[in-house]
Amino acid sequence: MKNVKFLLSAACTFFAVAAMAQQDFSGPQYAKWGDTPEEREKNILNSNFLKESYENRNYDAAAHYLKELLNSCPDASVAIYQRGANTYKQKINRAKSVAEKNVFIDSLMLIYDLRAKYFGDDPKQGLAFILDQKAREYLTYKPNDRAGIRKAFREAIEAGGANADLETVVAYFSNLCDDYKNTDEVMPDEIIAEYDRLLPFFENNPSAAELKNQLDAAFGLSGAASCDNLEKLFSNKLAAAPDDEALLAQAVSLMGRAKCNSDFYLATAEKYYAIKPSAEAAMSLASAFQNKGDFTKALNYLNEALAVEKDDMERQKLLLHISLVALINKDYTNAASSARQARDLNPEDGAPYFVLGQCYAASASACGGFAGQATFWAAYDAMAKAIELLPGDSEYVEPAKASLANYRANFPNTEECFFNELQSGARYTVTCGTAAGVVTTVRPR
Known part of the structure; x- marks a missing residue:
């Protein structure tokens, strides 16, 4: 079957040669193939022979015709370079020694360089596309030439400009981070500077969230940051x-x-x-001061961010953050107030109820007596609502469940309810603490 295919191909080539012999190559449409009609005819034939040789897997012959074409008419057709690159990739895969393989790899890289020289201005597959392909092939075939890989990817990204392929950007930065971890060729300031330089590519392309995550992961795992x-x-x-x-x-x-x-x-x-004050900067400062245990400064910056934030969704997040920091700081009045505002902006978020439950329970001891015990009814209600609304994987769920049992243990008993003329199931309004004014239900323990 292989011989039959070769004979058919040879026959087709023979008829193509015969047909071309009758053509006039003096027209301007053939000018790119040579200076004279005879040169043009020869080069067009060689282009056909290149195609036929490649399709018949005669890669040595294809390489021969490729060389002839590159020497005589390098700007005639981009197809010469496409077939030439495919030819040398096949020769690389079939190389019989490392030395031979390296020669073929160098030839492949030269093909990309020549294509960039003569077809870099192609509107669809111009310089950016060509150098992108070259960088990927360089990584595949010369994985140990780390400096060469970085250079090839940088050239590709530079050629792409604002429209550089984001997969190429990630591949470059991932390799840069690998070189920082595994060699002494890359310093941490280069990793940091390149991350900062490349980040806008992704910020201007919000649909590329997964690639942005890969960039961030490479940066974080590098250890440079x-x-x-x-x-x-x-x-x-x-x-x-x-x-x-x-x-x-x-x-x-x-x-x-x-x-x-x-x-x-x-x-x-x-x-x-x-x-340059901004809500984002204030949030960043608040988180830093919170981590240092300076809750007063953290709250100051959170309140500054809240003062300039107009979006209700962002305000809800800020209010919740304020309530949590105030809770840690044992500022139960501020925590409860902020949690209520956050709840009112988003009643379906369980976190504000979680804060309120803790605030109510924490202030119960300051009330004393039956009024303090009754406050745990309000705390229980808030925490039960938190459990109802919080997602199952929330970090607050297990603490909330543990709190319910603790609050119930602090409910007034039946005798204490009787002496205060309260029956089970009756409505009760809390009279003290952060839960003052909250209406709840009488439940003896």
């Missing part, structure tokens, strides 16, 4: 340019993402916030 490395890098830069707004923004963004809470980070973030 440690707080120590970031502080060392930016302390020197900011010492030289302490009022550089762009540099301050970069430092705050990267160190905030790394969850740094050193004095240097906080001083830098507060300086940037003074220059």
Whole structure:
């Protein structure tokens, strides 16, 4: 069957040659194939022979015709380069020695370089496309040439500009991070600088969330983005340019993402916030001060963010955050007030009820007597509502369930309800603490 296919191909080629012998190649449409009609005829024939040789898996012959075409008419047709690249990939796979394989790989890279030279201005598959393909092939065939891989990917991304292929961007940065971890060729400041440079590609393409996650994962796993490395890098830069707004923004963004809470980070973030206040910056500062246990400053920045935030969804998140920080700070009045506001903005969120339950229970001891015991009814109601609304995997679910048993154990008993002229199932309005005014139900323990 193989011989039959070869004979048919040879016959087709013979008839093609015979037909071409009758053509006039002096017209301007053939100019790209050579200076004279004779050259043009020869080169067009060689192009046909290249196609036939490749399709018949005669890759040595295909390589021969490719060489002839590249020497005589390198700008005649992009198909020459497409078939040439495929030819050399097959030869690479069939190489009989490492040395021979390396020669074929170099030839493949040369084909991409020549295609970029002569067809880099192609409107559909121009320089960016060609260099992108070259970078991917370089990674495949020369995995140990780490510097060469980085260079090839950088050239591809630069050629793509704002429209660079995001998979290529991720591949480049992932390899850069691997080189940082496995070699001494890449320093941490290069990883940090490249991450900051590449991030806008993804921020301008919100549909590429998964690729953005891959970029972030590579950055995080590299170890370059440690707080120590970031502080060392930016302390020197900011010492030289302490009022550089762009540099301050970069430092705050990267160190905030790394969850740094050193004095240097906080001083830098507060300086940037003074220059360019925003809800996002305030949130970042609040989280940092919260991690350091400075709840007063954390609440100050959260309230500043709340003061400028107009979107109800974002306000609800801020109010919930304020309530949680205030709760940790044992500021139960502020915590309850913020939790109620968060609840009113989104009654289907269980977290505000979780905070309210704890606030009610915490203030019960300050009430004393029966009024304090009765406050646990309101605490129980709020926590039961939290369990009803919280998703099953919420970090608050198990603590909420444990709280229910504790609150029930603090309910007034039947005798105490009797002496206060209250019957089971009756309505009761809490009279003290953060739950004052809340209507609940009498339930003796």
